[in-house]
Amino acid sequence: MNEPQTAVDWEAVVAHAPVPVQLISGTPWPELHVEAPNWPDLAQFLRTAPELQLDYLFCLTCVDWKTHLTMVYHLNHSRQERVVVVKSQLDRDQPQIASVAGIWRTAEFHEREVFEMFGVQFLGHPDLRLLILPEGWEGRNPLRKDYEDPVNMIRL
Amino acid sequence: MLQEITSTDTGCLTINVGPQHPSTHGVLHLVITLSGETILRVDPHLGYIHRSIEKMCESLSYRQFIYVTSRMDYLSSHINNHGCALCVEQALQIEVPPRAQVIRVLMDELTRMASHVLWWGAMAMDVGAITPFFHAFRERELINEIMEETCGARLTMNYMVPGGVMFDLHPNFQKRVKDFIPFFKSKLDEYDELLTHNIIFKQRTQHIGVLSREDAISYGVTGPTARASGWACDVRKRVPYECYDRLRFEEVVEQAGDCYARYLVRMGEMRQSLSLVEQLIDNIPQGDFQAKTKAVLKLPKGEFYSRVETARGEFGVYIVSEGGTTPYRIKFRSPGFSNLSALDHMARGHKIGDLVAIMGSLDLVIPDIDR
Numbered sequence: 377m378n379e380p381q382t383a384v385d386w387e388a389v390v391a392h393a394p395v396p397v398q399l400i401s402g403t404p405w406p407e408l409h410v411e412a413p414n415w416p417d418l419a420q421f422l423r424t425a426p427e428l429q430l431d432y433l434f435c436l437t438c439v440d441w442k443t444h445l446t447m448v449y450h451l452n453h454s455r456q457e458r459v460v461v462v463k464s465q466l467d468r469d470q471p472q473i474a475s476v477a478g479i480w481r482t483a484e485f486h487e488r489e490v491f492e493m494f495g496v497q498f499l500g501h502p503d504l505r506l507l508i509l510p511e512g513w514e515g516r517n518p519l520r521k522d523y524e525d526p527v528n529m530i531r532l
Numbered sequence: 533m534l535q536e537i538t539s540t541d542t543g544c545l546t547i548n549v550g551p552q553h554p555s556t557h558g559v560l561h562l563v564i565t566l567s568g569e570t571i572l573r574v575d576p577h578l579g580y581i582h583r584s585i586e587k588m589c590e591s592l593s594y595r596q597f598i599y600v601t602s603r604m605d606y607l608s609s610h611i612n613n614h615g616c617a618l619c620v621e622q623a624l625q626i627e628v629p630p631r632a633q634v635i636r637v638l639m640d641e642l643t644r645m646a647s648h649v650l651w652w653g654a655m656a657m658d659v660g661a662i663t664p665f666f667h668a669f670r671e672r673e674l675i676n677e678i679m680e681e682t683c684g685a686r687l688t689m690n691y692m693v694p695g696g697v698m699f700d701l702h703p704n705f706q707k708r709v710k711d712f713i714p715f716f717k718s719k720l721d722e723y724d725e726l727l728t729h730n731i732i733f734k735q736r737t738q739h740i741g742v743l744s745r746e747d748a749i750s751y752g753v754t755g756p757t758a759r760a761s762g763w764a765c766d767v768r769k770r771v772p773y774e775c776y777d778r779l780r781f782e783e784v785v786e787q788a789g790d791c792y793a794r795y796l797v798r799m800g801e802m803r804q805s806l807s808l809v810e811q812l813i814d815n816i817p818q819g820d821f822q823a824k825t826k827a828v829l830k831l832p833k834g835e836f837y838s839r840v841e842t843a844r845g846e847f848g849v850y851i852v853s854e855g856g857t858t859p860y861r862i863k864f865r866s867p868g869f870s871n872l873s874a875l876d877h878m879a880r881g882h883k884i885g886d887l888v889a890i891m892g893s894l895d896l897v898i899p900d901i902d903r
Contacts, residue, residue, distance in 0.1 A: 403834070403835065404622075404835075404836065404837065405837070431749050431750065432749050432752065433752060434752060434754075434846065434848065434865060435837075435848050435850060435863065435865045437850065437863040439852055439860075439861045440861070448850075450837070450848075450850075450865075454749045454763060454765070455764075457770060457771060461835075480750055480752070481747075481750045481751050481873070481877075482750065482751050482752030482753075482870050482873060484873065485869065485870070485872075485873040486869075486870075489869075507577075507578055507579070508578045508579035508582045508902060509579055509582075510579065518584055518587060519584075519586065519587055519861075529587075
C-alpha cells in the first residue's frame with residue numbers, strides 16, 4: 377500500500393457504465409443498484425474499466441427481504457481502497473442471476489454457498505451443487521426467513 | 533456423500549481424504565481424483581461442523597452474538613470478537629477509550645503469535661517432523677496462560693465487547709508478557725535452526741503449490757497465504773483500525789508463492805507481532821477499559837461492514853440492521869473459506885504427498901470455513 381490513493385468519481389463511472397445503474401451515496405460505501413439481467417455487463421465493466429479494475433471480490437452474499445432477495449457484492453481493488461457495493465434484486469420464487477465465477481474465481485465457492493442457503497440459480501456457473509449441506513437438501517434453503525426445521529433448529 | 537474408491541477405464545482413481553484424517557486438521561473431506569500419484573482434481577466437501585452461525589446470530593442480541601463468533605476461528609477468537617465489536621461500534625459511533633484500544637491490539641497480536649506457533653508445529657508434523665509440535669505447544673501454552681489469567685478462558689475468550697474489553701488487565705499481565713518476549717525471541721531463533729534451514733523441509737515445500745499473485749487476488753485469498761504470493765493485503769496496513777496506524781511494523785511479503793514462502797511469511801509475522809507487543813506493553817494508557825454503552829444495544833437501520841486481519845486473513849462482518857435489537861442478517865466473510873477455494877488450483881499436477889504440505893501451508897481452521 378505504498379502507492380498514493382486515488383479517489384474514484386462514482387457519478388462519472390455510472391454515466392460511463394454500459395447498462396443503467398442507480399448510484400446510492402450516503403452509505404458507508406457507495407452502492408450501485410443494477411437489474412439482474414444487466415449484472416454480467418456491469419461486472420465486466422467494473423473489472424476491466426481502466427479507472428476501476430476492481431479485481432478483488434471480497435464478499436458475496438444474499439439477503440432475504442421476505443418479498444424479494446437481494447444479491448450483495450462487495451468489490452475492491454487489490455492495491456487501492458475503492459470499495460463499492462453492488463446490489464441486485466431477485467424474484468423470490470424464481471431467483472436467478474448470472475454467475476461471475478468467470479470474472480472473479482472466488483465467486484465459484486461463494487455462489488455455491490448462496491445457491492444452497494438461498495436457492496439462487498447462478499446461470500453459467502461451472503459447477504453449481506451443494507457445498508456445505510449434505511445431499512438431499514436441494515430445495516430447502518436454511519438462510520431464508522421462512523425456513524422451518526423442527527429437527528435441526530432450536531428456537532431461542 | 534462418501535464416494536467409493538473407483539477405478540475407471542481412464543486409469544483415474546477417486547479417493548476420499550477425510551472427514552477423519554490427521555492432515556486435514558479437523559473434519560474436512562476432500563474427494564481427490566488421481567492419475568497414478570498425480571492429483572487431477574481436489575473437490576472439497578464442507579459442512580461437517582456447520583452450525584449455521586449466521587442463522588443463529590439472527591436471533592441473538594448485539595451483545596450475545598459476539599460469543600458465538602469465538603467458535604468460528606477458534607485460534608483467532610480474539611480477532612473474531614474484535615471484528616464484531618468494531619462493526620457494532622461503527623454503527624453506534626461508540627468511541628473506544630485508548631486503554632481498551634491498546635489492550636485489544638495486545639491481545640490480537642498475542643493471539644496471532646499463538647495461532648502461528650501452533651501452525652508452525654502442525655505444518656512440521658504434516659511433512660513428517662514430530663519434534664517441532666512439542667516445542668510449539670510449549671510456547672503456545674505460555675500465551676494461553678496469559679490469556680487465561682486476564683480473560684478467564686484459553687480458547688474462546690469472548691473478551692472484546694462493544695465499547696472496549698470485558699474486564700481490565702490482570703495485575704500480572706505486564707510482567708508475564710515481559711517475561712515471555714525475550715523467551716519467545718530465543719525460541720524463534722531455535723525454530724529457524726530446527727526447520728527454516730532444514731534441507732528436508734525445504735525440499736518438501738519449495739516450488740510446491742505455487743499460487744501466483746493474480747490467482748491469489750482472483751480467488752480472494754488473503755492473509756499470509758496471499759502475502760507469500762506478493763500481494764500486500766494486510767488490513768492492518770490498508771485500513772488501519774484501533775492504533776495500528778501509530779505503530780511501527782512491517783508487512784511481510786514474499787514473492788515465490790510456494791509453501792516455503794508461506795512458511796517464511798508466518799515466521800516473519802511472529803517477529804512483527806512480537807515487536808508490536810514490545811512497543812505497547814510499557815505504553816498501556818491509564819483510564820477506562822470500556823466506554824459507557826446502553827444495556828440494550830439497538831443498531832440504526834442500515835448496513836455495516838467491518839474488516840480485521842486475523843491470523844488467516846481478512847475477516848469481514850456484514851450486518852444488515854432493521855433498527856431492532858437483533859441483526860436482520862449477518863454474513864461472516866471468513867478468510868479460510870476463500871483460502872480453501874484455491875486449494876484445487878494449487879494442488880493440480882502435484883503428487884498426493886505434496887497435498888499434505890499444501891494443506892498445512894494454508895493454515896486451515898475448519899470451523900472458520902464451515903461457520
